[in-house]
Amino acid sequence: MQNGTVQNGTRSEDRMQDGTMPDPIEDPRQDTTSDLLGWEQDRWEKDPTVWQHPHAPTPYGDSLVQTYEAAHLDGEVTVIDLMLGLDQYQEATEEFEEYLIAMVQSRAMQLAPDRVEPVEAEALLKLPKRAQLRVFDQLTVLASQVFDWMRAQGMDPVPGATTLPPLVTAADRKRIQNS
Numbered sequence: 001m002q003n004g005t006v007q008n009g010t011r012s013e014d015r016m017q018d019g020t021m022p023d024p025i026e027d028p029r030q031d032t033t034s035d036l037l038g039w040e041q042d043r044w045e046k047d048p049t050v051w052q053h054p055h056a057p058t059p060y061g062d063s064l065v066q067t068y069e070a071a072h073l074d075g076e077v078t079v080i081d082l083m084l085g086l087d088q089y090q091e092a093t094e095e096f097e098e099y100l101i102a103m104v105q106s107r108a109m110q111l112a113p114d115r116v117e118p119v120e121a122e123a124l125l126k127l128p129k130r131a132q133l134r135v136f137d138q139l140t141v142l143a144s145q146v147f148d149w150m151r152a153q154g155m156d157p158v159p160g161a162t163t164l165p166p167l168v169t170a171a172d173r174k175r176i177q178n179s
Contacts, residue, residue: 045109050064050106052102054098067109068102068104078120079135083139088158088165089165091159091160092158093155093158095150096146096147096150099149099157104116104142116139129176129179130176130177136167136168
């Protein structure tokens, strides 16, 4: 680059005004907004509490709830739907569902080791029973964190319950482990 002119004869300032981006090889100036966004993404990726704000926009745009809903279209059954469809969760609040969705989605987006996979019920039901049990155990750990946090905030995630209702009964667990 000589005297503000790039190889193709266009000044870098002209390219910024006409809406095109400068070529990083021809114009190696750093874009500070990218650095800021990168820092925000890095911070968000490492923050285990981002799920506590299910409707706040993520550094990637949509909120955790919106991202989850976009990934799991209407009519698609997820492990959260299976869980909340159980009798012991019939009284669970909408807030509990939203925080649980945010927890599951944030762990997936952060590629956290405690993420629930698969999330889709159809894929889950294709797994062997012991693998299904592992997924339900992972979901139980996350749901327990949500439940306990909500209670600590003065909320009642599952009215009448002082502890998270079991997702898998002891009898079902024993039957699966013995099979």
